Amino acid sequence: MRKFVNDPKQFAPEMLKGIALANPAELRYVPEYNLIMRADAPSDRKVSIVQGSGSGHEPAHVMLVGKGMLDAACPGDVFSAPPVDYVYETTKLMKSEKGVLHLVNNYTGDRLAFEMAREMAEADGIRVETLIIDDDVAVKDSNYTVGRRGVAGNFFVMKAVGAAAESGADLEALVALGKRVNSVTRTMGIALSSCTPPAKGSPLFQMAEGEMEVGIGIHGEPGRRRVKQGTANEVVSLLLEAVVTDLPFGSGDRVALMINGLGGTPIGELYLLYGIAHQRLAAQGIQVARSYVGEYCTSLEMAGASLTLVKLDDELMNLLLAPAVIPYRVF
Amino acid sequence: MRKFVNDPKQFAPEMLKGIALANPAELRYVPEYNLIMRADAPSDRKVSIVQGSGSGHEPAHVMLVGKGMLDAACPGDVFSAPPVDYVYETTKLMKSEKGVLHLVNNYTGDRLAFEMAREMAEADGIRVETLIIDDDVAVKDSNYTVGRRGVAGNFFVMKAVGAAAESGADLEALVALGKRVNSVTRTMGIALSSCTPPAKGSPLFQMAEGEMEVGIGIHGEPGRRRVKQGTANEVVSLLLEAVVTDLPFGSGDRVALMINGLGGTPIGELYLLYGIAHQRLAAQGIQVARSYVGEYCTSLEMAGASLTLVKLDDELMNLLLAPAVIPYRVF
Numbered sequence: 001m002r003k004f005v006n007d008p009k010q011f012a013p014e015m016l017k018g019i020a021l022a023n024p025a026e027l028r029y030v031p032e033y034n035l036i037m038r039a040d041a042p043s044d045r046k047v048s049i050v051q052g053s054g055s056g057h058e059p060a061h062v063m064l065v066g067k068g069m070l071d072a073a074c075p076g077d078v079f080s081a082p083p084v085d086y087v088y089e090t091t092k093l094m095k096s097e098k099g100v101l102h103l104v105n106n107y108t109g110d111r112l113a114f115e116m117a118r119e120m121a122e123a124d125g126i127r128v129e130t131l132i133i134d135d136d137v138a139v140k141d142s143n144y145t146v147g148r149r150g151v152a153g154n155f156f157v158m159k160a161v162g163a164a165a166e167s168g169a170d171l172e173a174l175v176a177l178g179k180r181v182n183s184v185t186r187t188m189g190i191a192l193s194s195c196t197p198p199a200k201g202s203p204l205f206q207m208a209e210g211e212m213e214v215g216i217g218i219h220g221e222p223g224r225r226r227v228k229q230g231t232a233n234e235v236v237s238l239l240l241e242a243v244v245t246d247l248p249f250g251s252g253d254r255v256a257l258m259i260n261g262l263g264g265t266p267i268g269e270l271y272l273l274y275g276i277a278h279q280r281l282a283a284q285g286i287q288v289a290r291s292y293v294g295e296y297c298t299s300l301e302m303a304g305a306s307l308t309l310v311k312l313d314d315e316l317m318n319l320l321l322a323p324a325v326i327p328y329r330v331f
Numbered sequence: 332m333r334k335f336v337n338d339p340k341q342f343a344p345e346m347l348k349g350i351a352l353a354n355p356a357e358l359r360y361v362p363e364y365n366l367i368m369r370a371d372a373p374s375d376r377k378v379s380i381v382q383g384s385g386s387g388h389e390p391a392h393v394m395l396v397g398k399g400m401l402d403a404a405c406p407g408d409v410f411s412a413p414p415v416d417y418v419y420e421t422t423k424l425m426k427s428e429k430g431v432l433h434l435v436n437n438y439t440g441d442r443l444a445f446e447m448a449r450e451m452a453e454a455d456g457i458r459v460e461t462l463i464i465d466d467d468v469a470v471k472d473s474n475y476t477v478g479r480r481g482v483a484g485n486f487f488v489m490k491a492v493g494a495a496a497e498s499g500a501d502l503e504a505l506v507a508l509g510k511r512v513n514s515v516t517r518t519m520g521i522a523l524s525s526c527t528p529p530a531k532g533s534p535l536f537q538m539a540e541g542e543m544e545v546g547i548g549i550h551g552e553p554g555r556r557r558v559k560q561g562t563a564n565e566v567v568s569l570l571l572e573a574v575v576t577d578l579p580f581g582s583g584d585r586v587a588l589m590i591n592g593l594g595g596t597p598i599g600e601l602y603l604l605y606g607i608a609h610q611r612l613a614a615q616g617i618q619v620a621r622s623y624v625g626e627y628c629t630s631l632e633m634a635g636a637s638l639t640l641v642k643l644d645d646e647l648m649n650l651l652l653a654p655a656v657i658p659y660r661v662f
Contacts, residue, residue, distance in 0.1 A: 002523035002540060002634045004563045004600040014563070015599045018606025022622035058599040059661075159662060192333035209333060232335045232345070266594045266631050267659075268346045268389040269335040275349025291353035294661065300597050303333045303632065320662065328598075330390075330625065330659050331490060331651065 001196045003301075008198035012055040012077055019062055023327050026066055030093070033086040036062045037072035041094060047165045047174055048072070048094035051103040051158065052082040053110055056197065057218060059328040060154065060297040068324030069162035070103075078197045078300070079204075079219045081109030087117035091126060099127035099171035103157060103178070105150025106134040129171050131178040133157050135187045135308065137246040138215025138223045151218055152260040152297040153185035153308045156320070163322035181316065186249075188242045189223070189306030190235055191216035193264060195299050214238055218262070218299045232269075236276040239307040244284070249309055251285030256292060256320065258308035263298035265305055270294065273305055281309075290320055332527045334632075339529035343386040343408055350393055354658050357397055361424070364417040367393045368403035372425060378496045378505055379403070379425035382434040382489065383413040384441055387528065388549060390659040391485065391628040399655030400493035401434075409528045409631070410535075410550045412440030418448035422457060430458035430502035434488060434509070436481025437465040460502050462509040464488050466518045466639065468577040469546025469554045482549055483591040483628040484516035484639045487651070494653035512647065517580075519573045520554070520637030521566055522547035524595060526630050545569055549593070549630045563600075567607040570638040575615070580640055582616030587623060587651065589639035594629035596636055601625065604636055612640075621651055 005011055016036055020029030028039050042048045048071040051061040056078040065073050074090040076082040087102075094100050100121070104114045111132070118128045135153030142149055160181045161174045169177070191213045194203040204220040207213065212230065215223025230238070249255060259274045261267065274293045281288055289312055297306075310316070336342055347367055351360030359370050373379045382392040383405040392404040405421040407413040418433075425431050431452070435445045442463070449459045466484030473480055491512045492505045500508070522544045525534040535551040538544065543561065546554025561569070580586060590605045592598065605624045612619055620643055628637075641647070 002560075002595075004523075004566055004596065004604050004636060006562045006564055006603075011599070011603065014603045014606060016602075018602035018604070018609070018624070021606050021609040021619075022602065022624055055599065056597075058597060058602075063598070063602075192335075229333075231337045233337055235335055263597045264333075264595050264632055265335065266387075266389060266629060267394070267626065268342070268386065268631075271347075271349035271353065271389075271394075272337075272342065272345045273335050273349070275345060275352050278349070278352040288352075292662070293349070293353055294659075295598065298597060300599075301595055301634065305335060324662065326661070328625075328661050330657070330661075331623070331655065 001201055003198060005198050011198040012075060019327050033074055033089045035072060035074050035090050036065050038065060041071040042096040044097035047098045047171050048096045048100045049162055049165055050090055050094055050100060052087055053105055054079040056300045057297050063328040064158060064326050066324060066326035068166050068322060069158050069326050081113045084113045084116045087113050088120045091117055091121040095126050101174050102128060102130045104130060104132050105154055106132050106147055107144045129175045131175060133182050135185045137186050137242050138188050142217055143221040149217055151187045152258060152306050153187040155296045156185050156310050157181045160316060160319040163319040184311035186243045186246050187306050187308040188239050189216045189304060190214050191302055191304035193303035195302040216304060218297060232272055233276055236273055240277060240280055243307055243309050249286055254287045254289045254312045256290040256310040256312055257288045258292035260297055260306045261295045262302040262304035264301040264303040267294060270305060277307060332532055334529060336529050342529040343406060347393060350658050364405055364420045366403060366405050366421050367396050369396060372402040373427045375428035378429045378502050379427045379431045380493055380496055381421055381425055381431060383418055384436055385410040387631045388628050394659040395489055395657050397655060397657035399497050399653060400489050400657050412444045415444045415447045418444050419451045422448055422452040426457050432505050433459060433461045435461060435463050436485055437463050437478055438475045460506050462506060464513050466516045468517050468573050469519050473548055474552040480548055482518045483589060483637050484518040486627045487516050487641050488512045491647060491650040494650040515642035517574045517577050518637050518639040519570050520547045520635060521545050522633055522635035524634035526633040547635060549628060563603055564607055567604055571608060571611055574638055574640050580617055585618045585620045585643045587621040587641040587643055588619045589623035591628055591637045592626045593633040593635035595632040595634040598625060601636055608638060
């Protein structure tokens, strides 16, 4: 496999150590629980925001820990839910008077780990609420999921509740806000290649050159169909058709548009897709008021992209524009 | 090829259009010259900073245009120098009382285009100075280059002169600053795969799985040697050995450390490399005071990474920390 790795089983811990070393003033790494946390968390003046998931989706979620976003992230191994006790210990470490908010993408393994950890933490007297994210319109039920999957649109939930928590919102308000953001967020992805988990050492699934998987999951779960690879214009048509009609979005709406790379697709191609999508939306009377182009939720080095739309209002726009200080930055 | 593209010959213009659409308030796209420019440039109160190169290295340089970095970038087609008249027209558009600074990575084609454009602009009465960047320690002379190549370390020159120009530094001071940054910046890269230029439609060169090219160029130019793929630890050893001994960097130095992805390597692997390099440097008494992990100068979807060290002083640190507003951002 064409990867920079030592012992493939140590991929996640070695990555986490690197993240902490790159941000010594802002972050702490607790190897016992695969935990990346803000050095200044928890604080009784704010709700602690915690997310966990499998590794391999970076920057989600370990590179999004910091002031204005997550207080802690506890990843599992590549494409594996975090162990219950990691989530439990993380929740205990993040205990705050104002409570702890668990953000969970809708996968059965993740939900189970967070549910059990929540029960254990509540037995310790910690207030915990849970927010499930399920922005992927591709399929209802899938490998590893009952209902819709949580994918790149998760970013908007993290950003909004992270900003609101920073300005002192209480746990109930954050749950309501997060549900509202999730309810106006829709995503679908297309893959042009498979990817290789380090410990597996071979591709997760087979995909011939010239094919594409429409509605791909971020762990290689099948989407809606496997078809002949289309042009960029055709790809955008497929993604927009699925996403726009689902909410639905319509003329007069103001939106955030995200083109998310799945890991192996260069950012130049993402901007090319962005330009097409932006113009198509404008032609439908949908105004793109905020753009996000880059990698937000990946599948290792998978070639592919997803498109997310978020229906904006003034409150949400302000939360998206609020500052944040996270490892995933340019300078 | 596993790419999102319409007509492969239109890859660069379609990407540039997307960049401009995503940043309507900040940027303008001039299709006649492949030009991405700040909407508020030029200004007679500051030196205009211009860089151009082949496309396919994004975010360099078109996604680094904005307040605090470049005033304009005029790319050529993928891996091709910009045409002379594009550079000339860009220089004319960026004309300022304080002059225009051309940043040029050291490739024969780019140098030629910028040299001729400078002569044409000077004949029009525009003051132009040129800064050549050549941070790559891998080889002296190469395909397309006499002397050393300019690669990811270019970022630090852009960031420093961009910040200084913003605070009113004059042309001579910027040339001196840029030369100084270039003189304390060293880079080397390693590739694990080739990449496919859209208009070519097939890999630029052949690289079997299990091999790596030590000292790769960003257009696939050969490096120092082709060897059996090593572990992440071995990769960092090779890169640090080449980079540290070249300046040389030594105990007591304060440095910026950049691990740059070449396009197809996930950011998780880049942090893994970062962690190893950071610890090795610390063991040598070299303090990493600023970290850069991500994609800064890519080769389309090539799997690989480069390591850059910059010897810091207080002035340079402040210039690196100065704000900038560019398309290449997270939120």
